[in-house]
Amino acid sequence: MAPPKIFISGMHSGQNPCSGVGIARCLRAAFPNLTLVGVDHWQGSSGLHDKSIDETLLLPQWKQINDAQHGDHILSILNDDHLWIAAMDMEVHWLAEHLGAHSNLLAPGAKALELTAKPAVSGLDGLGFRVPDFISASLPDSDIHYFLRQHAWQCWLKSPYHDAKRISSWIGFVKARDAMAKSWRTSKLFLQRHIIGSEETIAFAAYQGELIAAAHMQKRQITPEGKTWAARVTAVEPDFLEGFKEAIRKLNYTGGGEVEFARDPDGHKWLIECNPRFPAWVYGGALAGQNVVAKLIAHVWNMPFLETVNPYPFFTRVVQDIPAKESVGIPLPPDPATMAWASEGKKGKSGPDFSALIPTLASAQEQHSKTPDKSGDVPEHIDPSYFTEISSLTEQYVGPTPARIHLEQWARGRFDRLAKRVKQASLNTSRIQIGFSVKTCPTDDYLRKAKESGFFAECISQMEVQRALSFGFLPSQIILNGPGKFWPLTDKPVTGLHALYCDSPEEFDRVIALPGIAKVIGFRMRVPKVHSRFGNPLDDPRRFSDLIHKMKKLQGRAELGFHFHMPSWAIGLQTWMQALDSLLIWCQIAERLSGRPVKHLDLGGGFFPADLERLDISGIQESVRKALPNVGTLYLEPGRSLTQDGEILVSRILDLRKTPDASLHEIVVDACIAELPLAQAYSHRLFFKQIGSLEANSPPVRLSKGETRILGRICMEDDILSDGVSLPESAQIGDYVIFGDAGGYERSMSYGFGRG
Amino acid sequence: MGLVAANLQDPIAELVAREKHFQEWTEHPSSSLVHHDAECCERARLWFLAYARSMEIGNISQFEIKAPIWLQQLYSWGPSSWPIAWCELVNKKVLDCGVFAALAREVFKAQGHEVHPAQALLSYNETCTNHWKALWKKGKDDTVFPWIGDRLVYHELCVLELPDGTAKFYDSTWGNWYLSQPRFGFGAVLAVRSECPRLLRWGSRTVACGEWVEL
Numbered sequence A: 001m002a003p004p005k006i007f008i009s010g011m012h013s014g015q016n017p018c019s020g021v022g023i024a025r026c027l028r029a030a031f032p033n034l035t036l037v038g039v040d041h042w043q044g045s046s047g048l049h050d051k052s053i054d055e056t057l058l059l060p061q062w063k064q065i066n067d068a069q070h071g072d073h074i075l076s077i078l079n080d081d082h083l084w085i086a087a088m089d090m091e092v093h094w095l096a097e098h099l100g101a102h103s104n105l106l107a108p109g110a111k112a113l114e115l116t117a118k119p120a121v122s123g124l125d126g127l128g129f130r131v132p133d134f135i136s137a138s139l140p141d142s143d144i145h146y147f148l149r150q151h152a153w154q155c156w157l158k159s160p161y162h163d164a165k166r167i168s169s170w171i172g173f174v175k176a177r178d179a180m181a182k183s184w185r186t187s188k189l190f191l192q193r194h195i196i197g198s199e200e201t202i203a204f205a206a207y208q209g210e211l212i213a214a215a216h217m218q219k220r221q222i223t224p225e226g227k228t229w230a231a232r233v234t235a236v237e238p239d240f241l242e243g244f245k246e247a248i249r250k251l252n253y254t255g256g257g258e259v260e261f262a263r264d265p266d267g268h269k270w271l272i273e274c275n276p277r278f279p280a281w282v283y284g285g286a287l288a289g290q291n292v293v294a295k296l297i298a299h300v301w302n303m304p305f306l307e308t309v310n311p312y313p314f315f316t317r318v319v320q321d322i323p324a325k326e327s328v329g330i331p332l333p334p335d336p337a338t339m340a341w342a343s344e345g346k347k348g349k350s351g352p353d354f355s356a357l358i359p360t361l362a363s364a365q366e367q368h369s370k371t372p373d374k375s376g377d378v379p380e381h382i383d384p385s386y387f388t389e390i391s392s393l394t395e396q397y398v399g400p401t402p403a404r405i406h407l408e409q410w411a412r413g414r415f416d417r418l419a420k421r422v423k424q425a426s427l428n429t430s431r432i433q434i435g436f437s438v439k440t441c442p443t444d445d446y447l448r449k450a451k452e453s454g455f456f457a458e459c460i461s462q463m464e465v466q467r468a469l470s471f472g473f474l475p476s477q478i479i480l481n482g483p484g485k486f487w488p489l490t491d492k493p494v495t496g497l498h499a500l501y502c503d504s505p506e507e508f509d510r511v512i513a514l515p516g517i518a519k520v521i522g523f524r525m526r527v528p529k530v531h532s533r534f535g536n537p538l539d540d541p542r543r544f545s546d547l548i549h550k551m552k553k554l555q556g557r558a559e560l561g562f563h564f565h566m567p568s569w570a571i572g573l574q575t576w577m578q579a580l581d582s583l584l585i586w587c588q589i590a591e592r593l594s595g596r597p598v599k600h601l602d603l604g605g606g607f608f609p610a611d612l613e614r615l616d617i618s619g620i621q622e623s624v625r626k627a628l629p630n631v632g633t634l635y636l637e638p639g640r641s642l643t644q645d646g647e648i649l650v651s652r653i654l655d656l657r658k659t660p661d662a663s664l665h666e667i668v669v670d671a672c673i674a675e676l677p678l679a680q681a682y683s684h685r686l687f688f689k690q691i692g693s694l695e696a697n698s699p700p701v702r703l704s705k706g707e708t709r710i711l712g713r714i715c716m717e718d719d720i721l722s723d724g725v726s727l728p729e730s731a732q733i734g735d736y737v738i739f740g741d742a743g744g745y746e747r748s749m750s751y752g753f754g755r756g
Numbered sequence B: 001m002g003l004v005a006a007n008l009q010d011p012i013a014e015l016v017a018r019e020k021h022f023q024e025w026t027e028h029p030s031s032s033l034v035h036h037d038a039e040c041c042e043r044a045r046l047w048f049l050a051y052a053r054s055m056e057i058g059n060i061s062q063f064e065i066k067a068p069i070w071l072q073q074l075y076s077w078g079p080s081s082w083p084i085a086w087c088e089l090v091n092k093k094v095l096d097c098g099v100f101a102a103l104a105r106e107v108f109k110a111q112g113h114e115v116h117p118a119q120a121l122l123s124y125n126e127t128c129t130n131h132w133k134a135l136w137k138k139g140k141d142d143t144v145f146p147w148i149g150d151r152l153v154y155h156e157l158c159v160l161e162l163p164d165g166t167a168k169f170y171d172s173t174w175g176n177w178y179l180s181q182p183r184f185g186f187g188a189v190l191a192v193r194s195e196c197p198r199l200l201r202w203g204s205r206t207v208a209c210g211e212w213v214e215l
């Protein structure tokens, strides 16, 4: 019979390595002639190429593994007198469940796993460890919030296996909880307070309840992920060892293990966790003279081993290039589109993970909507008429501040230019109809302009419909959108509308039951990959089928249209055009399958002022004509683009703060985020005007980027209106700071605050 | 002992000799999907094509070949029973490499590329093939093609025919492009076959329609 071999799993060797390679190196150093077999479930685990490994056993990905067959396979290996060292937490759990104990299986059993489970680790009671406070992450949110507050928002979210995420905010917690529950398919997550202390661990080896070896490691250098890079490894203190031997005996522990703890400055030891396998740094320990793996094998097989002695008991890591083994092979390169996401792979359990691709768009949108855009701080070309209007209005202005001032001529210009373009474009294939987004800025000024320009009113509630009607819009000039169209429920819905776009199939069933509700009944489409909470999802073929059936019901009742809204200001015009192309295909197949001609296509709003004026309307008309020849009218629903720069907010300086070298670093103005709720969401053009300036009619000056922060008047930490402008050193209390781009949502979402 | 990865000193002939289905693999035509010629399948096919197009939103790559790597998120790999129709497959969670390849061809075609079915013979160790046999047995359908041998497996791919007459083999199941250099070790590619009616250049090789090319 061939000499027995040692099978070692967990050969992933990346920034966050498994311990297989370390175990193999420990054994190679101690037993030059042993045959070591590297086991893994992914060809990309580079430890398989290490020279300490003699043979490899590559298994299919875990999800392709047949449990019974895998159990039989390992059992046959063990029965042939080979040893199996499990180096991955998940695998240890699997073995305990499917295989049970075997004298040649070097892994703890179910009972030991249960008693060393996080967070309590009851099997190590009585060893002088304290357990940091913890709480189940499935408790009511209010309890968790309380726990996080109690612990100064310095906690770890942990899964019962491995994986820990640092939590410092509520948003961060909610995101991490979702992600971790999904990736570990468990709701048994818990939060544990962070312990400030130096990180130490004890690596150990045991066989059938007998502690064979233990080594004490103190971290000296760590990676950004918290993994060991350099450390000191010494023998375990005799006092601790006695109690530890007893604990191991009670656990009837077999195999490698690691007790992680933090030692605080007062000398208390706080237990972090007990891992049921050797640590990845175990070979570093061997180099420092503590080869716990070799001692275990020497005990099990009763044979001598080569010991390393190192008078300087430290090790450090180094990144090393090694030749790859032809017998193992290297995975094929991934498609270039996934390269950026695929470099680290997935810890030897499967190939590269592509799931990162899906949320790319979503996070891009999120970033755009939260990250302040600094581009506005660089003076750019300003239309002279815009500037002239601001000059003349502020010159005459006397009165309370902060004050929002309407730029009548400029706003009129925006409406007129759009009305003219629409008129011209309507001479092409399809008519263009504008629906003014009422929610953006429902002031009389704007509603009047919209009406005079021949625009429809785009509403999102019965309340807005009533407002439009009272202003003289006819029901047939109203487009009703959004998830809450019939709010308030106490109002009888207005009928005879021009168009209504259903946000869900359920809503459609209610809408179709309302006789004469609208000439056009359509659907808002949630195009796959475009992150949105609105509209009818298209990514499930059954739901799509259902939608087609609903479209067929429109025959004889209403014309079919589609609505789509993706804020181009957040994702860029290029992606917006791609999404439009994709939408046209969805509409095309809906038309084909439902047999209902698509006569109306509503492209929504969300344009930045300059973007709408740059939009290639005739190009869009042409694409629509080709894809959907029945479309007679194309709709755009601008709001922000017509109103955002149509108002300014005039404020005055309340306080000036200087650095020790007398440069102006902060001012406080009498405006605040209650008047400018989106101050940090997009860039605003800023102007400055001095009072008491001797020159009559001195116009305001445009402020460029600089070092002076503009703070708002209220006592809220986030009341910062600008991160830095260049303000003249001569600025005084009472001088004017004028915020441009203060219309649109800045007006409609503003609120009263701090006024007594 | 047969536990460890394929020993590459074994001549291919010896590998082949052990495979009782070898003849079937070499003669098996690429799989194609059934279309019931009714709305059920047309709706499913159109849904899939529209979905594929949406998956390209936000792809800012400058190249025209946009491989449908997202297919692996939509479906996982496992047994399918054949024949399979469009209206059945879109509602499945698990599909085999033949369906993956047929779907990928539809996507490439919609992007305007010339694309054809292709096949490959790959080498794995017996532990792997045994697990896959078990996975397929769980699908417990007699209509499954015996694609798994002891050390060799039959696999379906797509081959893109570029305007200059070169071939690009795409593994639609795992999202990789094959290289024309020989590939060793786990998953070694022993041979490929293209169903492109024209001669294609692939590295230093010429690939003729329906003929197995050894690597």
Ligand SMILES: [Zn+2]
Pocket (backbone or CB within 6 Å): B035, B036, B037, B038, B039, B040, B041, B042, B085, B086, B087, B088
């Ligand atoms: Zn069908």
